[in-house]
Amino acid sequence: MAAVLGGDLSVVVNTGDDFEHFGLAVSPDLDTVMYTLAGIANPETGWGISGETWNFLDLATRLGGPAWFRIGDRDLATHVLRSERLRRGERLTLITADLCRRLGIKAHILPMSDETVRTIVYTPEGALAFQEYFVRLRCEVAVTGFAFDGVERARPTAEVRAALQHPALAAIVICPSNPFVSIDPILAVPELRDLLRARNVPVVAVSPIIGGAAVKGPAAKMMRELGSEVSATAVAAYYRGLAHGVVIDEADAGLAAQIEAMEMAVRIVPTLMRSPVDRHDLALVCLDFARYLASGAAAQ
Amino acid sequence: MAAVLGGDLSVVVNTGDDFEHFGLAVSPDLDTVMYTLAGIANPETGWGISGETWNFLDLATRLGGPAWFRIGDRDLATHVLRSERLRRGERLTLITADLCRRLGIKAHILPMSDETVRTIVYTPEGALAFQEYFVRLRCEVAVTGFAFDGVERARPTAEVRAALQHPALAAIVICPSNPFVSIDPILAVPELRDLLRARNVPVVAVSPIIGGAAVKGPAAKMMRELGSEVSATAVAAYYRGLAHGVVIDEADAGLAAQIEAMEMAVRIVPTLMRSPVDRHDLALVCLDFARYLASGAAAQ
Numbered sequence: 001m002a003a004v005l006g007g008d009l010s011v012v013v014n015t016g017d018d019f020e021h022f023g024l025a026v027s028p029d030l031d032t033v034m035y036t037l038a039g040i041a042n043p044e045t046g047w048g049i050s051g052e053t054w055n056f057l058d059l060a061t062r063l064g065g066p067a068w069f070r071i072g073d074r075d076l077a078t079h080v081l082r083s084e085r086l087r088r089g090e091r092l093t094l095i096t097a098d099l100c101r102r103l104g105i106k107a108h109i110l111p112m113s114d115e116t117v118r119t120i121v122y123t124p125e126g127a128l129a130f131q132e133y134f135v136r137l138r139c140e141v142a143v144t145g146f147a148f149d150g151v152e153r154a155r156p157t158a159e160v161r162a163a164l165q166h167p168a169l170a171a172i173v174i175c176p177s178n179p180f181v182s183i184d185p186i187l188a189v190p191e192l193r194d195l196l197r198a199r200n201v202p203v204v205a206v207s208p209i210i211g212g213a214a215v216k217g218p219a220a221k222m223m224r225e226l227g228s229e230v231s232a233t234a235v236a237a238y239y240r241g242l243a244h245g246v247v248i249d250e251a252d253a254g255l256a257a258q259i260e261a262m263e264m265a266v267r268i269v270p271t272l273m274r275s276p277v278d279r280h281d282l283a284l285v286c287l288d289f290a291r292y293l294a295s296g297a298a299a300q
Numbered sequence: 301m302a303a304v305l306g307g308d309l310s311v312v313v314n315t316g317d318d319f320e321h322f323g324l325a326v327s328p329d330l331d332t333v334m335y336t337l338a339g340i341a342n343p344e345t346g347w348g349i350s351g352e353t354w355n356f357l358d359l360a361t362r363l364g365g366p367a368w369f370r371i372g373d374r375d376l377a378t379h380v381l382r383s384e385r386l387r388r389g390e391r392l393t394l395i396t397a398d399l400c401r402r403l404g405i406k407a408h409i410l411p412m413s414d415e416t417v418r419t420i421v422y423t424p425e426g427a428l429a430f431q432e433y434f435v436r437l438r439c440e441v442a443v444t445g446f447a448f449d450g451v452e453r454a455r456p457t458a459e460v461r462a463a464l465q466h467p468a469l470a471a472i473v474i475c476p477s478n479p480f481v482s483i484d485p486i487l488a489v490p491e492l493r494d495l496l497r498a499r500n501v502p503v504v505a506v507s508p509i510i511g512g513a514a515v516k517g518p519a520a521k522m523m524r525e526l527g528s529e530v531s532a533t534a535v536a537a538y539y540r541g542l543a544h545g546v547v548i549d550e551a552d553a554g555l556a557a558q559i560e561a562m563e564m565a566v567r568i569v570p571t572l573m574r575s576p577v578d579r580h581d582l583a584l585v586c587l588d589f590a591r592y593l594a595s596g597a598a599a600q
Binding site for chain 1: 322324355374380402
């Protein structure tokens with residue numbers, strides 16, 4: 001999407017994953033988006049920086065520091081600089097914008113809010129901080145629900161509001177990310193869902209579930225554990241009342257009628273992104289779908 | 301000295317060089333002593349860790365961070381862990397002890413105090429923080445004097461007191477370090493000079509000036525700028541009333557009478573330490589000299 005839109009793209013990013021580690025402010029989702037758009041992301045791990053080294057962590061572990069969350073030497077620069085600036089009172093949004101500018105990123109990467117929100121994962125054994133669940137326990141425990149600690153005090157930033165109210169805004173795309181822990185924290189920010197609904201712009205959701213499985217991450221496992229069907233239909237139901245259209249994979253073509261019955265339009269295309277070309281194609285599909293929805297053709 | 305004495309050695313270290321960098325607590329002198337005794341110091345630079353990498357600093361600089369003080373990837377582990385623990389309210393002394401234990405160091409490395417002291421360097425152009433003078437300006441400006449900001453509120457720690465009052469204490473050695481900015485901050489800690497004087501143990505100073513020049517660092521330059529002669533005699537005069545004996549290099553044998561005239565005993569040996577054997581020999585000389593001074597032979 002960034003390759004298609006450049007500086008016309010704003011990405012509102014979950015900060016519920018954020019946590020303090022080594023006394024530093026770590027924002028895993030912001031960083032993954034930032035490193036990806038800067039072209040320095042590690043494609044093998046899905047997190048961190050390509051060609052990373054681990055000398056900090058090696059000595060830090062020897063000196064008694066925790067090793068379960070792997071912070072690379074380069075990655076650490078982001079956390080150290082961000083932490084220093086946050087401590088000085090700068091807003092996360094402006095720090096992020098500055099880091100992105102220095103990395104040559106044209107798109108606007110916007111934290112969902114500048115207030116602290118922390119995703120809590122409920123399990124039969126008790127509540128866990130998100131990174132404890134996700135990294136330390138590798139999502140191995142069952143989930144029974146989620147909370148977004150602090151979200152009631154959070155507000156959409158001026159920058160998120162401006163992006164959503166921009167006169168040229170043509171589409172809002174809910175990316176094929178984990179609905180429970182990557183999208184829901186954003187939608188839980190007070191006023192944000194209302195801002196989306198109030199804006200007369202098509203909302204297109206892309207299903208992260210293909211053929212009854214998640215492409216990566218624990219989305220499918222979470223759906224099962226929460227008693228949901230694991231399907232693009234269940235994803236669509238999750239975004240009912242918010243999304244006008246749902247993009248599903250060809251493998252799920254048979255589910256289109258179910259989704260349309262929930263009063264959402266459906267676009268059926270290959271959604272598995274294996275290459276830059278796949279990503280480019282899916283971005284164009286989302287934008288074309290939004291144009292189609294905006295034209296009113298969907299209502300005919 | 302550590303090789304000779306092992307766990308019987310306590311090293312009281314200047315913390316006037318400490319500063320905040322990248323929002324982290326950096327203690328250059330503590331770290332150099334710690335890395336040296338851990339056998340991981342970089343012998344070429346005289347600071348930092350051997351075989352260091354610089355990936356943190358490379359990205360941090362690209363992201364707008366300062367590059368003038370070179371923090372390596374491994375070195376950063378010390379600063380990050382120390383900063384986190386200081387922020388939690390732990391004492392610098394106990395943090396240092398724990399880091400040393402984990403690095404297998406038997407000697408006790410003791411910060412001169414747990415309170416914040418900052419060496420200020422006065423120059424004709426104004427006052428400078430020590431690292432600004434030492435690293436950023438490479439000691440190129442002239443000095444007119446020094447201050448140790450905060451030292452009036454500092455106190456010797458319980459650990460420094462215990463070391464100085466230990467019944468088995470046999471010698472106090474003032475290392476051949478910079479008298480103005482490495483030794484003086486320690487001696488400026490209220491009560492510390494009195495503790496040294498009250499203790500009936502020989503104080504041996506080793507001259508950092510050999511043949512009218514400093515082995516390394518700006519000691520000789522500072523002496524000239526402050527209007528002092530650059531000589532082992534001037535060093536001895538600096539420690540007059542505190543040191544009972546002064547170790548000087550063979551190149552300065554001709555100065556012995558001047559120093560003895562100031563009522564200090566003199567030991568003349570090769571003091572330039574080029575190898576572990578040189579260091580071992582000089583340590584033995586200091587200990588033997590202290591035994592000699594304690595025996596009362598010096599007064600005969």
